[in-house]
Amino acid sequence: MHHDNRLPNRAQSNSRPTMDHEMVEIANYVKRYPITSDEAYETARYSLLDAIGCAMLATGFPACTRLLGPVIPGTSVPHGARVPGTDYTLDPVTAAFNIGCLIRWLDFNDTWLAAEWGHPSDNLGAILAVADNLSRTRSDQGVAPLTMRDVLTAMIKAYEIQGCLALENSFNQLGLDHVVLVKVASAAVATGLLGGSTDRIADAVSQAWLDGQSLRTYRQAPNTGTRKSWAAGDATSRGVLLALMTMRGEAGYPSALSAPHWGFYAASCKGRPLRFQRPYGSYVMENILFKVSYPAEFHAQTAVEAAIVLHPQVKDRLGEIERIVIRTHAAAIRIISKSGPLHNPADRDHCLQYITAIGLLFGRLVATDYEDAVAADPRIDLLRLKMQVVEDERYSHDYLAPERRSIANAVQLFFSDGTHSEPITVEYPLGHRRRRAEGLPLVLQKLETNLSGHLSRERTETIMALCHDRHRFETMPVHEFMAIVAD
Numbered sequence: 341m342h343h344d345n346r347l348p349n350r351a352q353s354n355s356r357p358t359m360d361h362e363m364v365e366i367a368n369y370v371k372r373y374p375i376t377s378d379e380a381y382e383t384a385r386y387s388l389l390d391a392i393g394c395a396m397l398a399t400g401f402p403a404c405t406r407l408l409g410p411v412i413p414g415t416s417v418p419h420g421a422r423v424p425g426t427d428y429t430l431d432p433v434t435a436a437f438n439i440g441c442l443i444r445w446l447d448f449n450d451t452w453l454a455a456e457w458g459h460p461s462d463n464l465g466a467i468l469a470v471a472d473n474l475s476r477t478r479s480d481q482g483v484a485p486l487t488m489r490d491v492l493t494a495m496i497k498a499y500e501i502q503g504c505l506a507l508e509n510s511f512n513q514l515g516l517d518h519v520v521l522v523k524v525a526s527a528a529v530a531t532g533l534l535g536g537s538t539d540r541i542a543d544a545v546s547q548a549w550l551d552g553q554s555l556r557t558y559r560q561a562p563n564t565g566t567r568k569s570w571a572a573g574d575a576t577s578r579g580v581l582l583a584l585m586t587m588r589g590e591a592g593y594p595s596a597l598s599a600p601h602w603g604f605y606a607a608s609c610k611g612r613p614l615r616f617q618r619p620y621g622s623y624v625m626e627n628i629l630f631k632v633s634y635p636a637e638f639h640a641q642t643a644v645e646a647a648i649v650l651h652p653q654v655k656d657r658l659g660e661i662e663r664i665v666i667r668t669h670a671a672a673i674r675i676i677s678k679s680g681p682l683h684n685p686a687d688r689d690h691c692l693q694y695i696t697a698i699g700l701l702f703g704r705l706v707a708t709d710y711e712d713a714v715a716a717d718p719r720i721d722l723l724r725l726k727m728q729v730v731e732d733e734r735y736s737h738d739y740l741a742p743e744r745r746s747i748a749n750a751v752q753l754f755f756s757d758g759t760h761s762e763p764i765t766v767e768y769p770l771g772h773r774r775r776r777a778e779g780l781p782l783v784l785q786k787l788e789t790n791l792s793g794h795l796s797r798e799r800t801e802t803i804m805a806l807c808h809d810r811h812r813f814e815t816m817p818v819h820e821f822m823a824i825v826a827d
Contacts, residue, residue, distance in 0.1 A: 367541035380622035393790030395442035422826035440465025440573030456506035463498035465576035466526035475818035503624030526579025543592025630771030639672035642766035643749035647699025685710035
């Protein structure tokens with residue numbers, strides 16, 4: 341038989357590539373990079389305690405608590421992880437979902453804004469669940485437990501991974517949700533906490549990229565719903581599962597990102613690789629945004645600040661308002677500018693117009709303002725109908741500028757008699773690094789309020805004391821801290 345040697349070879353090369361450098365860099369950072377920034381550790385302590393307060397507040401909302409607990413009711417896990425504000429003791433994967441769900445539920449935890457948006461404290465689901473389980477097990481075995489300093493270090497690194505990946509990479513433009521970055525960061529730091537080598541960490545990260553990512557549908561009109569409040573819990577728990585599987589010997593996939601046709605870049609990013617603005621360090625934690633006073637999507641924080649300033653001028657002139665102009669940045673328009681009916685609390689806390697209307701009407705914004713009882717007030721939708729949302733190009737530019745990172749909004753009222761208010765402009769919200777001195781005392785007030793609504797006075801005072809005693813906090817075994825914040 342004659343063989344034509346000129347025919348093309350259709351076999352695919354099966355030579356194993358080296359691990360994609362993006363995953364190797366994450367692994368090296370988690371395993372080898374020393375965190376030396378005192379500011380990062382100090383900020384991380386406030387971020388952790390603030391997140392615990394957010395979780396406590398969320399325990400008062402049945403839509404959240406019905407999702408919590410073990411898969412099989414009544415199950416408790418020896419040496420398992422505790423869930424703040426509850427009496428659950430769960431396996432680390434389920435505990436991570438519970439903790440992440442509670443912290444994220446009310447959209448009140450810290451925030452990172454860049455080309456992509458997200459909430460790095462979502463990773464505390466993985467960090468606290470794994471650290472508590474490890475700490476309890478080690479203590480029972482007579483081995484030194486993990487300390488809260490270890491938790492803070494893992495936080496700084498998870499924040500940095502998620503935040504640096506977000507700086508130049510807009511997953512929302514691809515229709516993907518930002519929780520992909522929670523999954524990647526949680527898988528990386530969880531594997532690190534479990535004692536994984538750099539190779540093991542890179543393997544776990546590759547598994548996270550392979551999953552195929554959540555669509556952003558549940559955050560966007562007209563489908564906005566409560567999944568946006570548990571998606572981070574889902575992602576951080578998945579990170580724990582992948583870390584545990586990797587530590588049991590599950591292999592990684594070296595070109596999970598870069599493989600032609602089949603990799604994440606080809607399948608999900610239209611062929612474009614990740615872009616990076618800066619190397620991993622402690623930049624994100626140092627610049628994290630706290631939600632100080634208002635449980636609302638962060639792009640609206642400065643709008644509600646401006647609206648509350650205007651409240652005294654408008655509260656007795658509601659019928660005279662002809663129009664309300666909100667000047668904002670492009671990201672706010674893309675995410676939270678909505679017209680038409682709002683169907684549930686998750687829809688309302690992602691609506692720039694609704695949030696601004698609440699501030700104008702009541703001079704406040706609290707979590708219950710998104711519930712049906714408040715939303716039934718007809719004046720809210722009347723004000724929404726009079727609002728014009730326009731982009732200010734300078735605000736959009738300064739939002740992305742590394743040296744500014746503003747989140748600006750301006751609100752101005754126009755009345756039927758031809759008069760108007762001054763435009764109230766707020767460029768940096770209370771939680772911004774530029775307003776730390778003003779904001780941190782209010783973060784502590786927020787924390788105490790959230791804790792006292794759920795915990796005893798004695799335990800509230802114990803936790804508040806940890807805010808002011810850095811050495812005691814950082815040297816405390818993780819399982820002792822988790823015992824204080826659990827029921």
